[in-house]
Amino acid sequence: MYFFLGLILVSLVQFHVASSRKLSDQYIEIDFDQLQKGQQVSTAITKNPRRYIQSCDEAHTSGVYELRLSTKSVPFTAYCDVESLYGKWLVFQQRVDGSVDFNRSWVEYRDGFGAVGESTEFWLGLEKLYQVTLSGSFELAIELKNETGWYGFARYKEFKIFGEAYQYKLYRLGSYSGSIGDKLDKHMGEFQTYDRYINGCDTQFSGGWWFYYCQYWCFLNGPYSANDETGKGIYWSEWTNAASFSRMMIRHKREG
Numbered sequence: 001m002y003f004f005l006g007l008i009l010v011s012l013v014q015f016h017v018a019s020s021r022k023l024s025d026q027y028i029e030i031d032f033d034q035l036q037k038g039q040q041v042s043t044a045i046t047k048n049p050r051r052y053i054q055s056c057d058e059a060h061t062s063g064v065y066e067l068r069l070s071t072k073s074v075p076f077t078a079y080c081d082v083e084s085l086y087g088k089w090l091v092f093q094q095r096v097d098g099s100v101d102f103n104r105s106w107v108e109y110r111d112g113f114g115a116v117g118e119s120t121e122f123w124l125g126l127e128k129l130y131q132v133t134l135s136g137s138f139e140l141a142i143e144l145k146n147e148t149g150w151y152g153f154a155r156y157k158e159f160k161i162f163g164e165a166y167q168y169k170l171y172r173l174g175s176y177s178g179s180i181g182d183k184l185d186k187h188m189g190e191f192q193t194y195d196r197y198i199n200g201c202d203t204q205f206s207g208g209w210w211f212y213y214c215q216y217w218c219f220l221n222g223p224y225s226a227n228d229e230t231g232k233g234i235y236w237s238e239w240t241n242a243a244s245f246s247r248m249m250i251r252h253k254r255e256g
Helices: 002-018 032-036 106-111 126-133
Strands: 026-030 043-047 063-067 076-081 089-095 138-145 151-156 159-161 170-173 176-178 245-252
Touching: 089 126, 106 126, 126 159, 126 245, 138 159
Parallel strands: none
Antiparallel strands: 026 043, 063 076, 076 089, 089 245, 138 151, 138 245, 151 176, 159 170
């Protein structure tokens, strides 16, 4: 029996080598449990195999990866950007076209929503964000395009939030650098949604955010198009009232 199993394996390897030019972005899945039991072997050719990494520091190209923070943790889909602002960023918020409604419940903001991708709209999830930041010191970057498509950015040398018991409070934000002005430093408070809020803040903001006493100087999870009453959408005070693009991302803190 082992002789026949060996022939099967050799044949599969030869097939893969002969087809390598056509399968440059594919790989062959083999059910080895069936193989060991002497059963008929099933194979499947799969495009874009999952790429498991522990952090975006391991990413060599921008793209979608499966992040497994430890050997015991459940992996989750994430987008790593290795090009913007010297790279190795984990993107946790992205707005590109208004296709995803960001006025979501507490559970949705905690667990995440949207489809993670290069040009999709999504919120990775507060719990994932919290778990990632437990692994060390992180910095934050924000990229925006205003109503006319003009690009701007903000960077903060440190970023830290509490866990769900403290409503994912933003409690540490490092020094600012960038081109759009420092507005997030006024938001050192709890994350709030229409069904989990404090200080009387309720549905008036149409999106979850780190509000501070019902006020905001920036609001990147607001409506994609400017609100008819407030004239504000994806908002960054004194730079844009309704940005056409927004991205928030973190990476391990660099020295210097």
